[in-house]
Amino acid sequence: MAVEPGKIVDVTAAMITAPVTATDWLVIAPVVIPILFGALLLMFRHEMRWHGIVALIGLGAMVGTEVALLLHVLANGPLSMTMGSWLPPFGISFTADALGATFALTSGIVAFICAIFAIRDINVSGRRYGFYPFLMLLMAGVSGAFLTGDIFNLYVWFEVFVISSFGLLILGSEKAQIDGATKYAILNLVATTLFLIATGYLYGTFGTLNMADIARKAEGLRGTAPLMTLASLYLLAFGMKAAAFPVNFWLPASYHTPRIVTAALFGGLLTKIGVYALLRTLVMLFPVERSVLADLIGWVAILTMVLGVMGALAQSDTRRIFGFLVISGVGVMLAGLALGTQTGLSGAILYAVHSMLVMTALYLLTGMMKELGGSFSLRELAGLYRSTPLLTAIALVLALAVAGLPPGSGLWPKVLLVKASLEANQWALAGAVLLSGFLTTIALGRVFILAFWRDREASAPKAQATNTASPILGYGVLLALMVPIVVLGVYPEPFIKIADIAASGLLHNAGYISAVFPVGGG
């Protein structure tokens, strides 16, 4: 580097000089590992026999680092690393708090289980189209969105997982997939563009994109800057990603079209990223603006809950029923956002974790039902109780979990949410949570009665099994997914505690800020 004498500037003042320990790398590892493995799978895209194994190793390593990250964050508070040695807010920070780490771990577990299911579900042509590389890049985007501490970087990770999700969605290139993908792609592009508009305004207002920096500057700017505009724009953009009521129509149009593993992943993960972003921006960055918008969010939540489940009642395709139940679940989480209290938020966070697990399980269950019963339609499915008692047992526990009845995982988050609504005198919210739970019971009860309980008529054509592979792996995967669901239902204390820590980290953001700016100045 040719530098004139006397012109040398000491750049160490603008750089991080403290050595970085291996622990700090935990915050970036869940993003780098899937990128590395995704790149490897892209390079060796013709070695399709190895794709499943390599992807499982990668996802396993990712889940391992996410476990370590969550344990570290719970013990020591938020963890932050700023890329390229630049001082925050100039460098891009990755900051993991209890909320981000919990969501990242749950999504990692879900992806790992889906990858096992995919070994039997995704055939050679699906692998040739690149199912596993897309899956790894999708998970890089999902983990990145949960762990980043920079709002523009959040936009980039949103785009990473949205673009990967396109690849997964049109795997197979059927007519219905292309139809669904067109609507999904256009509406998601509009949503992320709205997100970008809000971020542009935010940069113009704050002059920074680091979330910790925004959080500490918001108080001083509140009198002069149009923060309400920003909060409303974020509400619209992320509400669209989360499939909240008036802007949810992309979800039922597309989620029933892809392969069942893809639908399980999407139903479990993608809407929750929207919910996560809503929690992050509205609760941590713009709490005052959130309380102004609370009534609006409350009505959106009620409408999403009730109309979502009413949509489910009107369908006969099991995949479309579950798509509408995903929407209804988003409404329950938005109820927590509308309340904005400690209990309400921890209820919403716990519900999000529960929802990631059960929605994935529901879609995998419907995949098994199609395999063993020969159809997705409630008109044709029948008599599964006689032929597959184990699947029936799983379906019963899962239906109870989704509806919020014991021994499933849905009970406790709903208890927390109803309690929080009653504490805040929000009777309408409490009523809507209970009503939607009741209607969900009816919707899933009907699936259970028609598909499992109803006797197959003698005249009905015998359904053929569509997959000749033995269903043992499918059962194993479903049972593995049922374990956390039931544990969350019967022994919820540790999970409620984690959700409480995550919620208080959102409400009291001093820990988050001091993780990024250790000296407190800057």
Place this chain on the structure above:
Amino acid sequence: METVLSVLVGLFFAVGIYLMLSKHVIRILLGIAIFGNAVNLLIFTVGRIVREVPPIIPHGFDVPPGPVANPLPQALILTAIVISFSFFAFLLVLAYRAYQEIGTDDTDGMRVAEPEGESLPPLGY
């Protein structure tokens, strides 16, 4: 200058949204392209317009010798352009495939995934 650009951004948004309200996929895509450019211009404008040199450090220096333009909005716009470009390329291919497979680019006619006139699910057995 900012005022003029703000008006231009508003015009872009208006045109983009108008096109997106159309029933035809190709017009929606054109609207999205204009919408994306409106956002890029918006980020450029909120980054404050100054009459300064590009933020490139000349040979032999470690810091720019004088005031320079704000490079951050440009980096953001570049990222946004790259992403919206790849998005748009994908959407064009997808729309073309949809036109080939479904035979229409009218969104009212694209009812393969959600067929019209479906009967109710069985109400009893």
Place this chain on the structure above:
Amino acid sequence: MRTLIFRTAAPYLTSLMLLFSVFVLLRGHNEPGGGFIGGLIAASAFAIYGIAFGVPEVRRSMYFHPMAISGFGLFLAALSGLLSYVFHVPFLTGIWTSPSLFGITVDLSTVMFFDIGVYLVVVGSITSIALALEEREDG
């Protein structure tokens, strides 16, 4: 499109553009240029070759599948960030070394390898989109 003039000019045009793309890539180290713009130039070079000689010819002359190239680029970029782990600095920190080869000092850095990775990602992904579109036109 496959006129005699175009088919005669295309190989020269392609090789010139590829050479120029590498120049732009390396120039991006200290001056305007860089991996993204270099990759776009290289991708358009392949697109021109495809228009002149057809897509199968491009695929054969590239030898590797475009997506494999972009996978390698992604891998290289991620690895050049991971090198920071050994030096106890945050992810993606630029690490420099100036070895002397045959009396000439060569400045090597992880930044450069990251940029080469970006170049390959862009070449691979844009070329595969362009080839997919050109194939459709042929068929």
